[in-house]
Amino acid sequence: MxxxxxxxxxxxxxxxxxxxxxxxxxxxxxxxxxxxxxxxxxxxxxxxxxxxxxxxxxxxxxxxxxxxxxxxxxxxxxxxxxxxxxxxxxxxxxxxxxxxxxxxxxxxxxxxxxxxxxxxxxxxxxxxxxxxxxxxxxxxxxxxxxxxxxxxxxxxxxxxxxxxxxxxxxxxxxxxxxxxxxxxxxxxxxxxxxxxxxxxxGIKSIANLNSFKNNITSPSIVDKEIFIKKYKNDLASNYLVQGFKAPPKLDKSYYSTLVLNTFLGSGMSSLLFSKIREEEGLAYEVTSDYETYPKAGLLLFYAATTEKNLENLLGKIEEVVEDLKNNKEIEKWFNYGKKRLIGKLTLEVENNLSMALNVLDLYVNYGKIITIEEFIKNIEKVEIHNVVETAKNIFSNNKYVSILSPKNQ
CATH class of the missing domain: 3.30.830.10 (Metalloenzyme, LuxS/M16 peptidase-like)
Known part of the structure; x- marks a missing residue:
């Protein structure tokens, strides 16, 4: 194939x-x-x-x-x-x-x-x-x-x-x-x-084949707590991003972080959506993202909320993080994250462009072809204790917070 x-x-x-x-x-x-x-x-x-x-x-x-x-x-x-x-x-x-x-x-x-x-x-x-x-x-x-x-x-x-x-x-x-x-x-x-x-x-080359080297690079990430709050006119909501240093793509914890990110913020059945929107009504939109490079990574939470709910939202996110560090209810969310991640990959590769982009992402980072089947097998190998350990490590890192709020007229 x-x-x-x-x-x-x-x-x-x-x-x-x-x-x-x-x-x-x-x-x-x-x-x-x-x-x-x-x-x-x-x-x-x-x-x-x-x-x-x-x-x-x-x-x-x-x-x-x-x-x-x-x-x-x-x-x-x-x-x-x-x-x-x-x-x-x-x-x-x-x-x-x-x-x-x-x-x-x-x-x-x-x-x-x-x-x-x-x-x-x-x-x-x-x-x-x-x-x-x-x-x-x-x-x-x-x-x-x-x-x-x-x-x-x-x-x-x-x-x-x-x-x-x-x-x-x-x-x-x-x-x-x-x-x-x-x-x-x-x-x-x-x-x-x-x-x-x-x-x-038949495409002609101009450069010297023996001298051209251009390796992909990774960002360096600050090693201190970050809190930024900015203001903008004509806003109705407060926008929040909270991040933590996370395993890079080449780290052994990459696959367990994928499962963690999926159950945190993917879909209306995810942990963040369930706890913050459905149970508490603190945000209309809440999700997570895992941004990775070969030697660096960030796990990010994103939410938008009203001024009166901002403080409670920050508190609830902190509560979710502490629960994950202490291994509370993680089995339920682990199963959801693992199944959803495998299912999404299976559906995505039905599309030729999605297949090509997946193959590209794996190849340029690992320097070898990793088939989608192999990638899914690596996800299947992730166990609860891997995710527990990964969550503890990630959420013990410095916290990076960015908030954009309405400017008072």
Whole structure:
């Protein structure tokens, strides 16, 4: 089912054959993101992602998008701290044409001055919209105080840095990182293996294969208590994020933390939803998230509540944390978390894009292919005592709190 090859041009290719499907997903992951930028060019990776769809040496923007979209397909991309990922979902008959289009987007974009300026304007609007959202603000305030500089900057950058990025800076950054030997390609679904490998091997490499090394990095996390409270006009609710240092992706406690995070905040049957919303009525929305890197991790709680309920909400979260540290009622929640996590993974991989993204996440972090079946088996091995020990360790760490409250008029 899984085939892994390093091609002559350096492309790292993983093929997941699923011949029962009538579709496929194609994913190109360039191993560079916002953490590789400087303070002065913050937002550069995200800007390149945008401009790449404007024009290539042989195609204009309509010729890039129309062949995929006219058959009901999707062509898109996203930028993260460590990666820029371009992806497509298409009917199987369109795989080879999609590979041609995507390889041109990645390796042959035309960085025309007028296109650069247009995309800068679009990104400024995107930043304005992002900065208006209280959820984004409360998380960014936390990251600024918890992560090191390279990971605390917003992926989109800042308005002034984006506006000041020069064409020469874009081209130098692109030439350095957008190389086949710095790219992982994953195709999941129905396709002709020999045909796609021949096509991918035809992509030319510019860099020296023997000298290019670009390992993904992890943030450093502060080792002290953090409490930030900021205010914003025109808010009706208080927004809260509370975090703890958690095991990194390569730690032996990674799988038990996944189970812990799932029963804490995934679904309306989760612990946080049950205890804080259903029983106490302290928040309309409450959830958890596990943010991981190879050598760093954060377990985060998020909630939105009214001014009168804020203090009680903080107290209830503290009570939940103490109960978990003392192993109260954990068996009920453990079973829910483990079953839900396995079930969600099983459902997700029915989708070719979800399958490709899962394979990518595991591969780039572990440096080897871990199948979804193997991943699920690792979750199945997690026992209650593993989660109890993990919860005690996590909740004994420093507490990081970020609150965004309405500004009194």
């Amino acid at each position: 899984y085939s892994h090859k390093i091609l002559d041009n350096g492309l790292d290719v993983i093929l997941v054959k699923r011949d029962s499907m009538m579709s496929a997903s194609v994913l190109f992951c360039v191993k560079v993101g916002s953490s590789k930028e400087t303070k002065e060019n913050a937002g550069l990776s995200h800007l390149i992602e945008h401009i790449s769809f404007r024009a290539t040496k042989r195609k204009n923007t309509f010729e890039i998008k129309q062949p995929i979209e006219e058959v009901g397909g999707v062509l898109n991309a996203f930028t993260s701290k460590n990666f820029t990922v371009f992806f497509a979902k298409i009917p199987s008959l369109k795989v080879n044409e999609t590979l041609e289009i995507m390889s041109e987007i990645l390796y042959e974009p035309l960085f025309k001055e007028e296109d650069i300026e247009k995309e800068k304007g679009i990104i400024l609007e995107e930043i304005s919209s992002y900065e208006d959202e209280p959820i984004n603000i409360v998380f960014e305030n936390l990251y600024k105080n918890v992560y090191d500089d390279n990971f605390s900057r917003p992926i989109m950058g800042y308005k002034d840095t984006v506006m000041n990025i020069k064409k020469t800076t874009i081209e130098e950054f692109h030439n350095k990182y957008y190389q086949p030997e710095n790219t992982v390609v994953i195709i999941s679904g129905k396709f002709d293996e020999d045909s796609v490998l021949k096509q991918l091997n």
